[in-house]
Amino acid sequence: MSPVKKDATCYTCGKKVEFTRCSSRKDPPEDVPCRVLSGWLTVHRWAGVRSIDQYDFCSFTCLQRWVEAQAPKIPSTFLKAFPDE
Numbered sequence: 001m002s003p004v005k006k007d008a009t010c011y012t013c014g015k016k017v018e019f020t021r022c023s024s025r026k027d028p029p030e031d032v033p034c035r036v037l038s039g040w041l042t043v044h045r046w047a048g049v050r051s052i053d054q055y056d057f058c059s060f061t062c063l064q065r066w067v068e069a070q071a072p073k074i075p076s077t078f079l080k081a082f083p084d085e
């Protein structure tokens with residue numbers, strides 16, 4: 001069986017890397033995911049039965065940009081409703 005080439009694309013900036021899946025029976029290839037994807041972050045979002053969304057990010061900066069786009073901002077008027085103690 002030939003090694004399976006896989007790739008990951010940063011969801012935010014579109015940076016793409018290719019890697020080869022490790023096999024327990026063979027020596028690890030040059031482009032093992034743990035080397036190629038070093039520093040990357042992968043988020044799994046549980047979307048329902050047998051449905052998991054996976055998002056890859058090349059850096060914390062790209063992850064943060066995505067999170068900020070997903071998470072609704074807390075309105076400053078809401079924060080002002082809590083007076084300082």
Ligand SMILES: [Zn+2]
Nearest residue numbers: 010013058062
């Ligand atoms: Zn990126």
